[in-house]
Amino acid sequence: MTAVLEADSVTKTYEVDSTVIRAVDDVSLQICPGEFVALVGPSGSGKTTMLAMLAGLLKPTQGSIMIGGRKLHQMSDEQRTQFRREKVGFTFQSNNLVPYLTVRENVELMLKLNNQYTRQSQEQTLGLLAQLGLGDRLNNLPSQLSGGQQQRVAIARALVHNPAIVLADEPTASLDTARALQVVQTFASLIHAQNLAGIMVTHDLRMCQFVDKIIQMQDGKIARVFDSEQEIRAFSNAHMLN
Amino acid sequence: MYVDTARRAAPRTSNLNLQIKPLISPLPPYLAFKEIWRNKGRFLLVSLVIALITTLVLFVDGLAEGLGAGNIEYLQKLNADLVLFQENVDLSVSASQVGWSNLNDIGRIQGVKDVGLIGFSNASIVLGDGQEPLDVSLIGIGAGKPGEPEAFAGRSLKGNRVKEAIIDRNVFLRTGLSVGDQFTIKTIQGIDEEFYTLEIVGISDGRQYFIRPSIFVPYLAWDEIKPQAFVEDTDRSELILNVAAVQLENPGNLDAMARRIEAQLGSVEAVDLKTAYQATPGYSAQQSTLNTVRIFTLLIGLLVIGGFFQIQTLQKVAQIGMLKAIGASTSTIAIAFVVQIVYITLLGVVIGSAGTLALSLSFPVTVPIRFTTESVILAISSLLIIGPMGGLVSLIYLLRIEPLTALGLRP
Numbered sequence: 178m179t180a181v182l183e184a185d186s187v188t189k190t191y192e193v194d195s196t197v198i199r200a201v202d203d204v205s206l207q208i209c210p211g212e213f214v215a216l217v218g219p220s221g222s223g224k225t226t227m228l229a230m231l232a233g234l235l236k237p238t239q240g241s242i243m244i245g246g247r248k249l250h251q252m253s254d255e256q257r258t259q260f261r262r263e264k265v266g267f268t269f270q271s272n273n274l275v276p277y278l279t280v281r282e283n284v285e286l287m288l289k290l291n292n293q294y295t296r297q298s299q300e301q302t303l304g305l306l307a308q309l310g311l312g313d314r315l316n317n318l319p320s321q322l323s324g325g326q327q328q329r330v331a332i333a334r335a336l337v338h339n340p341a342i343v344l345a346d347e348p349t350a351s352l353d354t355a356r357a358l359q360v361v362q363t364f365a366s367l368i369h370a371q372n373l374a375g376i377m378v379t380h381d382l383r384m385c386q387f388v389d390k391i392i393q394m395q396d397g398k399i400a401r402v403f404d405s406e407q408e409i410r411a412f413s414n415a416h417m418l419n
Numbered sequence: 420m421y422v423d424t425a426r427r428a429a430p431r432t433s434n435l436n437l438q439i440k441p442l443i444s445p446l447p448p449y450l451a452f453k454e455i456w457r458n459k460g461r462f463l464l465v466s467l468v469i470a471l472i473t474t475l476v477l478f479v480d481g482l483a484e485g486l487g488a489g490n491i492e493y494l495q496k497l498n499a500d501l502v503l504f505q506e507n508v509d510l511s512v513s514a515s516q517v518g519w520s521n522l523n524d525i526g527r528i529q530g531v532k533d534v535g536l537i538g539f540s541n542a543s544i545v546l547g548d549g550q551e552p553l554d555v556s557l558i559g560i561g562a563g564k565p566g567e568p569e570a571f572a573g574r575s576l577k578g579n580r581v582k583e584a585i586i587d588r589n590v591f592l593r594t595g596l597s598v599g600d601q602f603t604i605k606t607i608q609g610i611d612e613e614f615y616t617l618e619i620v621g622i623s624d625g626r627q628y629f630i631r632p633s634i635f636v637p638y639l640a641w642d643e644i645k646p647q648a649f650v651e652d653t654d655r656s657e658l659i660l661n662v663a664a665v666q667l668e669n670p671g672n673l674d675a676m677a678r679r680i681e682a683q684l685g686s687v688e689a690v691d692l693k694t695a696y697q698a699t700p701g702y703s704a705q706q707s708t709l710n711t712v713r714i715f716t717l718l719i720g721l722l723v724i725g726g727f728f729q730i731q732t733l734q735k736v737a738q739i740g741m742l743k744a745i746g747a748s749t750s751t752i753a754i755a756f757v758v759q760i761v762y763i764t765l766l767g768v769v770i771g772s773a774g775t776l777a778l779s780l781s782f783p784v785t786v787p788i789r790f791t792t793e794s795v796i797l798a799i800s801s802l803l804i805i806g807p808m809g810g811l812v813s814l815i816y817l818l819r820i821e822p823l824t825a826l827g828l829r830p
Contacts, residue, residue, distance in 0.1 A: 225826055234744060234823050255748075261822075262746020269744075269825050272737035275450075277457035289446050290746055318457065334745075346826050 473771025559641025570621025764806025
């Protein structure tokens with residue numbers, strides 16, 4: 178299967194007080210459509226920096242990133258903004274939603290940004306929100322929702338405009354275990370159903386039971402990759418016990 | 420079972436595959452309006468502060484106009500092109516003396532259409548029923564000559580010796596006197612109070628001078644009535660007034676005519692109306708003081724609006740970072756911000772203007788506040804400009820917010 182995302186020897190260095198820090202060091206990875214990948218590792222391992230580069234928020238110091246056949250590392254700032262708008266779906270750890278827009282308006286914002294706001298797309302938004310169990314919260318503001326509900330709205334917003342890849346940064350950080358498992362399970366099922374490429378950065382290793390591949394990072398490098406069903410199950414079960 | 424709804428979310432175009440893209444995206448005004456609507460209390464509070472600033476600016480403006488008009492309205496509206504003062508008196512109306520003998524000399528100068536002498540003094544109108552006398556400017560003019568105001572009610576003066584008067588609108592409003600009424604004027608002659616009775620033959624528009632309403636009387640009546648430090652010798656050789664109002668055949672030729680009159684007459688200074696009224700004692704100082712107050716009020720407005728939006732922007736850094744991260748362009752966010760400032764400023768200015776109008780209707784005629792279309796438009800325009808100006812610092816800050824902040828990273 179052709180990879181939708183290809184990162185080749187990606188490196189990101191920062192200079193702090195004349196000291197060069199290699200936040201991401203020579204990382205290569207490929208993700209195919211329908212594949213949901215977890216990027217795990219301790220704090221400072223480079224996973225969020227890697228995610229930022231895959232999203233076009235940061236330019237790599239070295240290496241190349243191609244998503245859907247487009248060379249992300251060669252794009253201008255404006256082109257990367259347009260790329261994120263059209264091809265990337267995002268959920269964040271916090272401040273996910275626009276606080277003054279309702280659930281429905283938050284999701285429709287992506288359609289409006291992409292000039293896809295039509296009667297048909299509005300109906301599809303309602304369908305997607307119903308699918309995520311938010312059919313009765315359409316006119317609620319984010320402040321009227323629980324953390325889990327807010328994450329589900331963010332998932333709907335990340336998927337509604339039909340992106341090439343979906344990126345999730347610590348989507349379960351502010352949720353209790355039951356809700357966190359529910360959110361990631363829903364996320365995974367939607368990514369599989371839509372045949373998208375999904376990457377989730379997480380500290381919570383229990384969430385890895387729903388992914389197809391686990392990339393473990395350490396000191397900016399890929400330390401280990403778990404891509405067989407058995408390895409993933411073993412990894413998740415070990416952490417479920419914790 | 421999940422249905423692939425998002426896949427079907429792509430826009431469906433018509434068979435002709437035509438898409439009309441609006442010139443200005445509706446998204447920024449939409450975001451601006453939604454934020455205001457969902458935070459009505461907070462934004463209304465800022466609008467009310469802007470409304471109060473608007474009221475203050477408009478009142479200071481009205482006061483500047485009103486006091487200015489009270490000081491110089493007569494000269495400002497004078498039906499003349501040039502005003503002639505005695506030389507070397509610093510254009511002081513009260514110090515200037517122009518004699519009756521000059522009248523014919525001025526009239527004979529080529530290019531002069533008509534000329535009238537004007538004398539300025541003061542008097543009190545005696546009112547009945549125990550009311551306080553009304554202090555007025557007593558202005559001596561020639562019947563049918565430059566300097567005589569047009570009467571919108573009644574008629575003009577019939578001659579230079581008659582005991583007739585034209586009163587301005589302010590006398591009419593403050594005394595209730597009207598055309599055909601007789602009234603008594605009190606002045607001080609030497610050390611005695613003297614009383615004169617005049618008949619009102621006309622009412623002019625507002626023509627205040629020296630912060631007093633005005634009455635206009637013929638030259639000779641004025642010379643008789645005006646207060647004097649001592650009773651003058653009646654054998655005096657000629658009638659002395661203060662200035663001459665000159666109408667020109669070609670008003671476009673002011674400077675050349677002023678120089679010609681000065682050269683031919685000697686010992687006079689000819690100036691245009693604006694120079695004449697700006698030389699009125701206290702006028703420039705008063706206007707510059709009020710202008711300073713006006714500028715400081717606008718400056719306060721600028722800081723209030725700037726402060727509010729700066730705090731607002733600081734509170735929204737993560738949210739703006741998130742919007743940029745999901746692909747909102749910097750221009751979309753910047754336009755939404757500017758539109759929001761314009762909405763809030765506009766609302767404040769509308770509330771403030773309406774409140775000022777309502778308040779001003781309740782003021783008695785003695786309050787020297789006056790609103791003119793030009794000054795109100797200028798004040799409102801200044802207020803509408805300070806809104807976006809106040810938000811400029813926040814706008815620059817907002818443009819610099821990196822989308823990386825959405826991930827908690829620093830650029």
